[in-house]
Amino acid sequence: SAEARLLRESLLLTLRRGAGPFRSFGRLSFDPRAYQLVPLLMALKLDPVRLLIADDVGVGKTIEAGLIAREMIDRGEVTGLSVVCPPHLVEQWIDELRAKFSIDAVPVTAATASRLERGLRVGASLFEEHPFTVVSLDYIKKADRASEFSRSCPKLVIVDEAHACVGGGAGRRHQRYSLLQKLSEDRARHVILLTATPHSGDADAFARLAGLLDSDFATLSESDAPRQQELRERFGAHYVQRRRIDIDAWKEPG
DSSP: OHHHHHHHHHHHHHHTGGGSSOSSGGGOSSOOOGGGGHHHHHHTTOSSOEEEEOOOTTTOHHHHHHHHHHHHHHTTSOSOEEEEEOGGGHHHHHHHHHHHHOOOOEEESTTTHHHHHTTOOTTOOHHHHOSEEEEEHHHHTSHHHHHHHHHHSOSEEEETTGGGGSOSGGGGGOHHHHHHHHHHHSTTOEEEEEOSOSOSSOHHHHHHHHHTTOGGGGGTTOTTOTTHHHHHHHHHTTEEOOOHHHHGGGOOOO
């Protein structure tokens, strides 16, 4: 399979790290597992990077997204990063980015936004002043803030717990979903969606999630949609999901 080939490539690159194509490894404070390089290898083949990483809890979605971000920064493809996540994960992301990837981000929450906005130039956005941010989803989802964020946030956005933005029922009108729609409409923006539960039995919610990568993928739940097989094959280049049991055998000792 394509994923097996990518996994083999990542293993070989790990063993030959000095000769590998990654510019970011000198900035990492840890040795990534071979399987954690698969999303990075996928990302390097995409322009823009649009990925849905749906690995199990504990596999390392945060690390996988951070590897992509660090590599894109070091290649000069992006000059900033925003992580959008639930409020309780903000400090965890701040710590992970600093400790593992040498990325110093500032938290943007209801408690910090006013302080960050003080002293800004007239008409300037705090996202222009602070290129690396971790943003509370509950803070930024309001219509006026979402509009400013989608206009001025960096070209690379990581969305953690993305499934929480595309729920059924009123999901299409939900503030969180509207925010992600605004972000994804900019076809030059790199978007990485993270979730351990991409498909909870709601096919429409999954299609909305996939549609944030490419509007064509919003029809994935329609079995009679034209070019369905072609769509699924295209989607495969943007989607990675591994169970813990699937990757245990690939973990290097230690």
